[in-house]
Every structure is written in C-alpha cells, then in structure tokens.
Amino acid sequence: MKDLDDIQAVMATLGTQAKDAAAELAFAPAEQKRKALEAAADAVWARRAEILEANEKDMAFGAEKALSPAMMDRLKLTEDRIQGIVDGLRAVAAQDDPVGEVLTEWDMDSGLHIQRVRTPLGVVGVIYESRPNVTADAGALCLKSGNAVILRGGSESFNSSGAIHACLVDGLRAAGLPEAAIQLVPTRDRAAVSEMLAMTDTIDVIVPRGGKGLVGLVQREARVPVFAHLEGIVHIYIDAAADPEKALKVVMNAKTRRTGICGAAECLLIHRSLVDTIGQGVIRALIDAGVEVRADAALQKVPGTVPASAEDWGREYLDTIIAARVVDDVDAAIAHIRKYGSHHTDCILTEDDAVAARFFQRLDSAILMRNASTQFADGGEFGMGAEIGIATGKMHARGPVGAAQLTSFKYLVTGDGAVRG
Amino acid sequence: MKDLDDIQAVMATLGTQAKDAAAELAFAPAEQKRKALEAAADAVWARRAEILEANEKDMAFGAEKALSPAMMDRLKLTEDRIQGIVDGLRAVAAQDDPVGEVLTEWDMDSGLHIQRVRTPLGVVGVIYESRPNVTADAGALCLKSGNAVILRGGSESFNSSGAIHACLVDGLRAAGLPEAAIQLVPTRDRAAVSEMLAMTDTIDVIVPRGGKGLVGLVQREARVPVFAHLEGIVHIYIDAAADPEKALKVVMNAKTRRTGICGAAECLLIHRSLVDTIGQGVIRALIDAGVEVRADAALQKVPGTVPASAEDWGREYLDTIIAARVVDDVDAAIAHIRKYGSHHTDCILTEDDAVAARFFQRLDSAILMRNASTQFADGGEFGMGAEIGIATGKMHARGPVGAAQLTSFKYLVTGDGAVRG
The missing domain is CATH 3.40.605.10 (Aldehyde Dehydrogenase; Chain A, domain 1)
Incomplete structure (x- = not known):
C-alpha cells in the first residue's frame, strides 16, 4: 500500500x-x-x-x-x-x-x-x-x-x-x-x-x-x-373494504415495531367512510402507544391528534410520529402516494380484490403490500438470506x-x- | 409546442x-x-x-x-x-x-x-x-x-x-x-x-x-x-479440436455475410497446431472471397496475407478486413480476447466440451458462441422479435x-x- x-x-x-x-x-x-x-x-x-x-x-x-x-x-x-x-x-x-x-x-x-x-x-x-x-x-x-x-x-x-x-x-x-x-x-x-x-x-x-x-x-x-434508496416515505391506505382487526394490527406493527427502519410507516391514508369507525380506532391506538398523530382537518376531531402542516406530507420521520389524512377513494390514495411517496414500500388494507389490483397496478413502488405490515420490507423477510440494501431506482x-x-x-x-x- | x-x-x-x-x-x-x-x-x-x-x-x-x-x-x-x-x-x-x-x-x-x-x-x-x-x-x-x-x-x-x-x-x-x-x-x-x-x-x-x-x-x-455498445470487436477462435468443415463455414459467414454489422468477425485466433491445416485453408478462403487478412508473423507465410501491425489487435474494421493471429491454446485465446475484446460477441470453434466450457466460463462477453456464426448476434435471431440495440454494459x-x-x-x-x- x-x-x-x-x-x-x-x-x-x-x-x-x-x-x-x-x-x-x-x-x-x-x-x-x-x-x-x-x-x-x-x-x-x-x-x-x-x-x-x-x-x-x-x-x-x-x-x-x-x-x-x-x-x-x-x-x-x-x-x-x-x-x-x-x-x-x-x-x-x-x-x-x-x-x-x-x-x-x-x-x-x-x-x-x-x-x-x-x-x-x-x-x-x-x-x-x-x-x-x-x-x-x-x-x-x-x-x-x-x-x-x-x-x-x-x-x-x-x-x-x-x-x-x-x-x-x-x-x-x-x-x-x-x-x-x-x-x-x-x-x-x-x-x-x-x-x-x-x-x-x-x-x-x-x-x-x-x-x-x-x-x-x-x-x-x-x-x-x-x-440505493434515499428515503422510505412509506404509506398505508385503509380502504373502505378493510377488515377492522387486520387494519389495526397491521398499522400498529407498521408504525411502532421499530420506528427507525426504512420500512416503518410514515403516513396513514384513511377512506372517508371510515373516519368515525376504524379510522378513529386506529388513531386512538397509535396515540395510546405514544405516537404523535399529525392529522389533516377531517381527522383533527379525534382527541389527541395534532394538526398536520403541508410539510408533513411526504416526510420521513423515522420516529414515533405519523401523518394522517382522509382520502375519498383508492384513486385519491394512489394520487397522494404518487405525489408524496418515495417508491420504497406502500401498503393497502382491503378485502376487495379489485381495489387491491388497482392499487398494485397503478402504483410503481419497489414494494407494494396488501394486508401486511410494511416492516416486512427487508431482504431477510423476503427469503433472500441477507441484503446489501434496498433500492428504489428502476435500473x-x-x-x-x-x-x-x-x-x-x-x-x-x-x-x-x-x-x- | x-x-x-x-x-x-x-x-x-x-x-x-x-x-x-x-x-x-x-x-x-x-x-x-x-x-x-x-x-x-x-x-x-x-x-x-x-x-x-x-x-x-x-x-x-x-x-x-x-x-x-x-x-x-x-x-x-x-x-x-x-x-x-x-x-x-x-x-x-x-x-x-x-x-x-x-x-x-x-x-x-x-x-x-x-x-x-x-x-x-x-x-x-x-x-x-x-x-x-x-x-x-x-x-x-x-x-x-x-x-x-x-x-x-x-x-x-x-x-x-x-x-x-x-x-x-x-x-x-x-x-x-x-x-x-x-x-x-x-x-x-x-x-x-x-x-x-x-x-x-x-x-x-x-x-x-x-x-x-x-x-x-x-x-x-x-x-x-x-x-449501448461502443464497438463490436468480435473474435473467433479456432481451437485444436475444431471441426474443419464447420470452422471454414462459420468463419466465412461470420466475416463475409455482411461486414458492416456489429456481429461481423474482426479477429481470427488460430490454435498453433492448425496453422498448416485448417488455418491455411480458412485464410485462403477469406482471401479468395476478397478479404484482406492482416496476419501475425506465424501466419504471414500464407500467400496473400499482409502483415498485421500492433494497431490491428482490438480494431473494429466493419469492412472486408480481418486480423489473424496464432495462439498456443484456449487460455491464450481467452487472454487475447480479454485484452482486446469489447464484450460484444466472441466465438469458439471446437468439438471439445471441456474447452468450450472453459471459454464460456472465463470470458464475460454479452454473447459467447460455440460453433455458430457471430452474425447471429441480433435480437431477431435470438427470437426477441426486434431489438432496440445491443448492450455490452452489465447494468x-x-x-x-x-x-x-x-x-x-x-x-x-x-x-x-x-x-x-
């Protein structure tokens, strides 16, 4: 040398x-x-x-x-x-x-x-x-x-x-x-x-x-x-046809299992029809678990939320914070993710096959998930034994x-x- | 607009x-x-x-x-x-x-x-x-x-x-x-x-x-x-165990079918044991077909060849010219191709499976061929219907x-x- x-x-x-x-x-x-x-x-x-x-x-x-x-x-x-x-x-x-x-x-x-x-x-x-x-x-x-x-x-x-x-x-x-x-x-x-x-x-x-x-x-x-991947701005969308139990379990795991990894959820999108049911329940559970929920106007009625600002969309916290917002349907969720996502991992919670297919087809993240925690975004969990990293590019x-x-x-x-x- | x-x-x-x-x-x-x-x-x-x-x-x-x-x-x-x-x-x-x-x-x-x-x-x-x-x-x-x-x-x-x-x-x-x-x-x-x-x-x-x-x-x-590929510096190596008829047929096709395409042969490597037999025959056939054969010292004894200079190794002619040289064995052929090739297409003519396997394993051209004309280096001939180009990179x-x-x-x-x- x-x-x-x-x-x-x-x-x-x-x-x-x-x-x-x-x-x-x-x-x-x-x-x-x-x-x-x-x-x-x-x-x-x-x-x-x-x-x-x-x-x-x-x-x-x-x-x-x-x-x-x-x-x-x-x-x-x-x-x-x-x-x-x-x-x-x-x-x-x-x-x-x-x-x-x-x-x-x-x-x-x-x-x-x-x-x-x-x-x-x-x-x-x-x-x-x-x-x-x-x-x-x-x-x-x-x-x-x-x-x-x-x-x-x-x-x-x-x-x-x-x-x-x-x-x-x-x-x-x-x-x-x-x-x-x-x-x-x-x-x-x-x-x-x-x-x-x-x-x-x-x-x-x-x-x-x-x-x-x-x-x-x-x-x-x-x-x-x-x-490489620059950021994991991971979204979870709770669809109108989501199963309440799975939704609660998956969102909690995706956000709180480990907050510092790139597969941790950073933004929750909730179908408008669920605001008073599953939406409330999930947000309360997050808050109870010590997560700061930065909510849009429609979700601020849930006690304990804090108001989100424009900078909260498309943000990677790697911390016990999550942004949350209401969307009208799967297309609005797709549009949000296209605008703010980082092509890392995005997830839909739904029992409706057609809606899931639309989400899978119209989004182009490296990893798209249905009814599974985004924390699975990992080479070991994919059965690869180990990974040298996660890439979001297409080449x-x-x-x-x-x-x-x-x-x-x-x-x-x-x-x-x-x-x- | x-x-x-x-x-x-x-x-x-x-x-x-x-x-x-x-x-x-x-x-x-x-x-x-x-x-x-x-x-x-x-x-x-x-x-x-x-x-x-x-x-x-x-x-x-x-x-x-x-x-x-x-x-x-x-x-x-x-x-x-x-x-x-x-x-x-x-x-x-x-x-x-x-x-x-x-x-x-x-x-x-x-x-x-x-x-x-x-x-x-x-x-x-x-x-x-x-x-x-x-x-x-x-x-x-x-x-x-x-x-x-x-x-x-x-x-x-x-x-x-x-x-x-x-x-x-x-x-x-x-x-x-x-x-x-x-x-x-x-x-x-x-x-x-x-x-x-x-x-x-x-x-x-x-x-x-x-x-x-x-x-x-x-x-x-x-x-x-x-x-992309910058050049197709295509080599054909005639091994000691080459079949004389196939060698003649394949080399002639590889060089003369169309000289201006990237899969056209540009350099002929001949096993030392074949100089006076297949080697002479192939070179004569090339010369008879109007190809200028730029030969190393050992091959200059074949009438009609012209002496090769150092610049002829690793050169893409896209014309009725071919460089030709004698090598001691498959390893010498591999070494020559590693030094002068462009990772496009390289070919071995041999009936010996072990020698062919060595050539295939130790070289890393995008296309490696055995007993087949390099002019087949084409998306259509690979069954792809059409090609947008040929790439020699690895990404x-x-x-x-x-x-x-x-x-x-x-x-x-x-x-x-x-x-x-």
Missing part, C-alpha cells in the same frame, strides 16, 4: 487489485466461496475478543465525539451481536450460488441453443456509516455473487470494521481465494469517498448504506451506477438487494456449425 | 409530456397497445407514398451534403423496405406483453405471498442516425414495454422519420392511447441531443443507435443510464435489447393481516 496520505494513489491501487480479484472470482467454484465464508464465520467467532477490543476503542472515540445515543447503539458490538454476524455469514454461505445459474434457455429454428446465465457485476463499492456488521454482510454477499468489493466504513467504526475485515481475509486465505476480493479502505480520510464515486474504470456499482445525507451525496455525485436492482441482484447475465449460444442466411 | 429556437423549452415540454404519457402507459391493457401497433402498421402501408416522398427530400438533402454511399443506402426507403417496417410493427404487436408478467413468486412462513412482476422503466430516449426505420422499431418496442419514448432521429432522415412518426401517432390515436407516448424531436438542431443527455428528471434511459462517434459521445456525456440490459429488457420489476406482497415479530 502506498503512503496513506496520497488518497488518490491508495484508492487507485485498491481499484486495480479489486479488478484483478474480480476476474478470478468470476469463475471461482461455488464450493470455494462457501468455504471462504464458513472460514470467515469461524474466524469472527474465534477472534471475538479482538473485535470487542477494537469496538471499545471506537466507542471511546464516539463518546469523545459526543455521538447521539442512536449512533452509539448502532456502533456498539456485544458477544450477541457478534453471534449475529457469524450467523449471517453462515446463512449467506448456505445460500445457492447465483453465478452460472441458467436463468432461461431456448432453441431457435436456425439450430442455435441459447442460454442466459448469471455472471457477476465485477467490482462493488460499499460506503456505509457506523454499523460495523455491514462489513461482514456486504463482504459476504459480494463474495457469494462473485464480485470483488471495496468497503469504506464510517470513521466511527474504523477499528471494529478493520477487525471484522481481518476475519473475512482469514476466510479468503483459508479457501485460496485472492485476498483483494474483499478490501477495506485503510484510512479514515473522507476524501476516499469522493475518489470511489469517480472510479468509473474499476468500480461497477456503488451501494451507500446510511442516512439521507450520505445517500444523497452519493446519488448526486457518483459517476458510477448506484443501488437493474430494485427492492431488497441480495446476492442474485448483484449479478448480470451473459448469453451462451451453441450451434453445430450454424451460419446465418 | 414552444418556439423551436428555444431548444431547452422544447425538450422540457417533450420530457414532461413523455412522463405524463408514461404514467398512463404503465397500466395500459395489452390489447390496447397491440391495437395501436397494428393500426400504426396499417397507417405506414396506407401512407407509403407520403413516406417515400418525404424520403426523396431526405435523399436530395443527403446528395447535396455528399453523404457516403453507405449512408445514402441506410437512408434510402423503397416500397420493399416500407413493407419491412410494416412487418416489424406487426411482429412486435404479436409478441407477448411483458408488463405485469409474473417473473417469479413464492410463499414465506410469515404468511406473505411475494410476486415479482415486470413494470415499465418509464421514459426511453433514443438517439439515432440515418436509418429512418429505427423510428418505427424503437417506437414499437417502447410502446410494447409500456414506456414512453422520445425519438431523436438523424438530421439526414428528418423528413422520413417525421412521416413514419405520423403513422405511429395515427396508431396511438386509433387505440385511444396518449399521443405523447411516442414523440419525435421536431427540429434538426443538434442541441436537442445535449439536452436529452441531461434530462435526468424525465428520461430514464438513453439508447444511442449509430456509429462510434455518436455512441461514444452519448456514453461520455449522458447523465442518465445508457444501453440492467445486456446483449440484444428487446421489449422485456426495457422493463424493471416491482414486488407485490400479499398477507392476511401479517405483522412482523
């Missing part, structure tokens, strides 16, 4: 090494990658004391910098959380290998047999903030999908990420895979981020994980493709991004001397 | 109209889109005299500008070529509608049923050169896939494209679809191209169709995603881009009051 002060040179070296590793990884046998991930899991558990020690340094640094309690919590590692990292690595190891999977195949009259098979993207850049476990999750998913990865963790989690990364390298070494398959930017210097965003020759896609500030910066400035990856979506494809065409007429 | 001199305003209007049309098209019934394409085909045939007249104006303009014979040929329309356009429109009309197609679906223990269904990308921008038929092909594929399209044809084909576009609008009108679903930039001003490349708010993807100059410009300057679309690849997807998740624990 070059002098760490010369960030451009450091990053260029990481980029070249990643590209070389990616060329080898592209055809690494599934078993070898599985072995590397199992060995990494073993190493994380064996070296947990070391990881906790590194994490203590980060926590001390965080306390000195007076990080918020929420950030300190995200940063903190415990033996339980390390067990979670180990489990995650083993879960990805156990997944089917996407590389080489035949997506579809067919024959042509010309005598050609055509197969479409998965192939890795190449080099993935992951830029994240304080959670040190992203080091393991992102490293594992990229390796599984045959991609090399350059990880740039937050400066707060510098030591923790470094200790976890060392274990991933142990795994690569044990399996005889190139160590540069998973690289961690070896400096806290923020200039490394700007460098990554412009490394069009060596990085194929960037995945930012973190707050709106980081994601917005990456989306604005990256010159390589980005898989390539969308929704929870697991190993399969970190691949592209190629066509394999076989003839028996076929020529074109 | 605003004053045509204010290009920025003109393009902004096209963009807004396209976005509005896309919102409607996204859930337009398959039958309505099919009807529009059939009606457009009828209109093209009914108004063929008008189209030919417009084309004569373009041909006169082209002659004045002293366009090359190849460009004049691409520009020229005849009744036969118009029949081809009509057939193309009907072929796309008859294809299955990709929008709403369930790509995969599964159940989770939590009670969720998850579907992944195709959804349109939104607005496609197509920038092309002299071929007026691209107007119909691109317009049809975008409509089929539920996307609005902004077409920017070459200034040479301005009148022809305008006349064809009028027929597409006839079709949209007949089917009751928004006319702005297929818009043609109504001015020859080249500033329209730069505008399109920066319309990140209204254009979701740009497809450039044309020479390296145009495609390179779009790839360098576009701020929206691009589906989203790859290889021949038909209607299906002009779509993204969304997740439709159904529960029965499911909440997350």
Whole structure:
C-alpha cells in the first residue's frame, strides 16, 4: 500500500487489485466461496475478543465525539451481536450460488441453443456509516455473487470494521481465494469517498448504506451506477373494504415495531367512510402507544391528534410520529402516494380484490403490500438470506438487494456449425 | 409546442409530456397497445407514398451534403423496405406483453405471498442516425414495454422519420392511447441531443443507435443510464479440436455475410497446431472471397496475407478486413480476447466440451458462441422479435435489447393481516 496520505494513489491501487480479484472470482467454484465464508464465520467467532477490543476503542472515540445515543447503539458490538454476524455469514454461505445459474434457455429454428446465465457485476463499492456488521454482510454477499468489493466504513467504526475485515481475509486465505476480493479502505480520510464515486474504470456499482445525507451525496455525485434508496416515505391506505382487526394490527406493527427502519410507516391514508369507525380506532391506538398523530382537518376531531402542516406530507420521520389524512377513494390514495411517496414500500388494507389490483397496478413502488405490515420490507423477510440494501431506482436492482441482484447475465449460444442466411 | 429556437423549452415540454404519457402507459391493457401497433402498421402501408416522398427530400438533402454511399443506402426507403417496417410493427404487436408478467413468486412462513412482476422503466430516449426505420422499431418496442419514448432521429432522415412518426401517432390515436407516448424531436438542431443527455428528471434511459462517434459521445456525456455498445470487436477462435468443415463455414459467414454489422468477425485466433491445416485453408478462403487478412508473423507465410501491425489487435474494421493471429491454446485465446475484446460477441470453434466450457466460463462477453456464426448476434435471431440495440454494459440490459429488457420489476406482497415479530 502506498503512503496513506496520497488518497488518490491508495484508492487507485485498491481499484486495480479489486479488478484483478474480480476476474478470478468470476469463475471461482461455488464450493470455494462457501468455504471462504464458513472460514470467515469461524474466524469472527474465534477472534471475538479482538473485535470487542477494537469496538471499545471506537466507542471511546464516539463518546469523545459526543455521538447521539442512536449512533452509539448502532456502533456498539456485544458477544450477541457478534453471534449475529457469524450467523449471517453462515446463512449467506448456505445460500445457492447465483453465478452460472441458467436463468432461461431456448432453441431457435436456425439450430442455435441459447442460454442466459448469471455472471457477476465485477467490482462493488460499499460506503456505509457506523454499523460495523455491514462489513461482514456486504463482504459476504459480494463474495457469494462473485464480485470483488471495496468497503469504506464510517470513521466511527474504523477499528471494529478493520477487525471484522481481518476475519473475512482469514476466510479468503483459508479457501485460496485472492485476498483483494474483499478490501477495506485503510484510512479514515473522507476524501476516499469522493475518489470511489469517480472510479468509473474499476468500480461497477456503488451501494451507500446510511442516512439521507450520505445517500444523497452519493446519488448526486457518483459517476458510477448506484443501488440505493434515499428515503422510505412509506404509506398505508385503509380502504373502505378493510377488515377492522387486520387494519389495526397491521398499522400498529407498521408504525411502532421499530420506528427507525426504512420500512416503518410514515403516513396513514384513511377512506372517508371510515373516519368515525376504524379510522378513529386506529388513531386512538397509535396515540395510546405514544405516537404523535399529525392529522389533516377531517381527522383533527379525534382527541389527541395534532394538526398536520403541508410539510408533513411526504416526510420521513423515522420516529414515533405519523401523518394522517382522509382520502375519498383508492384513486385519491394512489394520487397522494404518487405525489408524496418515495417508491420504497406502500401498503393497502382491503378485502376487495379489485381495489387491491388497482392499487398494485397503478402504483410503481419497489414494494407494494396488501394486508401486511410494511416492516416486512427487508431482504431477510423476503427469503433472500441477507441484503446489501434496498433500492428504489428502476435500473437493474430494485427492492431488497441480495446476492442474485448483484449479478448480470451473459448469453451462451451453441450451434453445430450454424451460419446465418 | 414552444418556439423551436428555444431548444431547452422544447425538450422540457417533450420530457414532461413523455412522463405524463408514461404514467398512463404503465397500466395500459395489452390489447390496447397491440391495437395501436397494428393500426400504426396499417397507417405506414396506407401512407407509403407520403413516406417515400418525404424520403426523396431526405435523399436530395443527403446528395447535396455528399453523404457516403453507405449512408445514402441506410437512408434510402423503397416500397420493399416500407413493407419491412410494416412487418416489424406487426411482429412486435404479436409478441407477448411483458408488463405485469409474473417473473417469479413464492410463499414465506410469515404468511406473505411475494410476486415479482415486470413494470415499465418509464421514459426511453433514443438517439439515432440515418436509418429512418429505427423510428418505427424503437417506437414499437417502447410502446410494447409500456414506456414512453422520445425519438431523436438523424438530421439526414428528418423528413422520413417525421412521416413514419405520423403513422405511429395515427396508431396511438386509433387505440385511444396518449399521443405523447411516442414523440419525435421536431427540429434538426443538434442541441436537442445535449439536452436529452441531461434530462435526468424525465428520461430514464438513453439508447444511442449509430456509429462510434455518436455512441461514444452519448456514453461520455449522458447523465442518465445508457444501453449501448461502443464497438463490436468480435473474435473467433479456432481451437485444436475444431471441426474443419464447420470452422471454414462459420468463419466465412461470420466475416463475409455482411461486414458492416456489429456481429461481423474482426479477429481470427488460430490454435498453433492448425496453422498448416485448417488455418491455411480458412485464410485462403477469406482471401479468395476478397478479404484482406492482416496476419501475425506465424501466419504471414500464407500467400496473400499482409502483415498485421500492433494497431490491428482490438480494431473494429466493419469492412472486408480481418486480423489473424496464432495462439498456443484456449487460455491464450481467452487472454487475447480479454485484452482486446469489447464484450460484444466472441466465438469458439471446437468439438471439445471441456474447452468450450472453459471459454464460456472465463470470458464475460454479452454473447459467447460455440460453433455458430457471430452474425447471429441480433435480437431477431435470438427470437426477441426486434431489438432496440445491443448492450455490452452489465447494468440492467445486456446483449440484444428487446421489449422485456426495457422493463424493471416491482414486488407485490400479499398477507392476511401479517405483522412482523
């Protein structure tokens, strides 16, 4: 590694090494990658004391910098959380290998047999903030999908990420895979981020994980493709044909299970016919659970609500607050969501199939739900084992991004001397 | 439409109209889109005299500008070529509608049923050169896939494209679809191209169709995603285990059937053991067919070859020229293609399954072929009905881009009051 002060040179070296590793990884046998991930899991558990020690340094640094309690919590590692990292690595190891999977195949009259098979993207850049476990999750998913990865963790989690990364390298070494398959930017210097965003020759896609500030910066400035969501402005619409019990249960879960995740509900739309029935009941239950309900004029008659202002529509609180408003019908709900949504996750509560179909057809969020909590918006809950993030764009990856979506494809065409007429 | 001199305003209007049309098209019934394409085909045939007249104006303009014979040929329309356009429109009309197609679906223990269904990308921008038929092909594929399209044809084909576009609008009108679903930039001003490349708010993807100059410009300057290939530096490797007859037949077809298309072979790699047998035979046949064979030192002993220079490796001739060189084995062929290829189409001639598998696995071109002519690199020959272009990038679309690849997807998740624990 070059002098760490010369960030451009450091990053260029990481980029070249990643590209070389990616060329080898592209055809690494599934078993070898599985072995590397199992060995990494073993190493994380064996070296947990070391990881906790590194994490203590980060926590001390965080306390000195007076990080918020929420950030300190995200940063903190415990033996339980390390067990979670180990489990995650083993879960990805156990997944089917996407590389080489035949997506579809067919024959042509010309005598050609055509197969479409998965192939890795190449080099993935992951830029994240304080959670040190992203080091393991992102490293594992990229390796599984045959991609090399350059990880740039937050400066707060510098030591923790470094200790976890060392274990991933142990795994690569044990399996005889190139160590540069998973690289961690070896400096806290923020200039490394700007460098990554412009490394069009060596990085194929960037995945930012973190707050709106980081994601917005990456989306604005990256010159390589980005898989991300800026915000989860999640709507739930209670339709005239909603089942009262399901509505109450789903709304409460969607808002209150965890308020800080991107699948948490941020805006409640209630059909006008339900204001005095289900609507009141749901709003009261939210208030009783400690949620501040910012209501439009029609809903302000429910005791305990506070008046919503124009800024409350299309707002991501990530907190115990929800906006609530009355709509005339499903089309008005759709219109509201089109105007204020963020194409992340939106939900309808209804027993009417035709209304649900209309909601599913006329909206284009990455995830549309019916009679289910929006908190399910997660790769694990979708059965993907793990996710590197959730994407709201329409290019390539969308929704929870697991190993399969970190691949592209190629066509394999076989003839028996076929020529074109 | 605003004053045509204010290009920025003109393009902004096209963009807004396209976005509005896309919102409607996204859930337009398959039958309505099919009807529009059939009606457009009828209109093209009914108004063929008008189209030919417009084309004569373009041909006169082209002659004045002293366009090359190849460009004049691409520009020229005849009744036969118009029949081809009509057939193309009907072929796309008859294809299955990709929008709403369930790509995969599964159940989770939590009670969720998850579907992944195709959804349109939104607005496609197509920038092309002299071929007026691209107007119909691109317009049809975008409509089929539920996307609005902004077409920017070459200034040479301005009148022809305008006349064809009028027929597409006839079709949209007949089917009751928004006319702005297929818009043609109504001015020859080249500033329209730069505008399109920066319309990140209204254009979701740009497809450039044309020479390296145009495609390179779009790839360098576009701020929206691009589906394209810059060059087709197509290699054919004749392996030690190649069948002599197939090798001869396939190489001749790959080089000479049409030299100006992106799937035409540009470089021949010959296994060292075959120099005096198949190698000589193939090279002689090429020379006899009028192809200039630029040979490396080992192949220069074949009479009629000319010496290759370093610039001949990785070069796209699009002409009756081919580079030829000897390699030691399949790995050397792979190394050459990795170094000089363009990830478009590369081919191996061999009867050895293990060698073919190695070639398929270790190379990552959009299309890899075995014992088949590279001239098959075409959406029609892949059974896609038509293609809007061929892409060599790895993001989203790859290889021949038909209607299906002009779509993204969304997740439709159904529960029965499911909440997350």
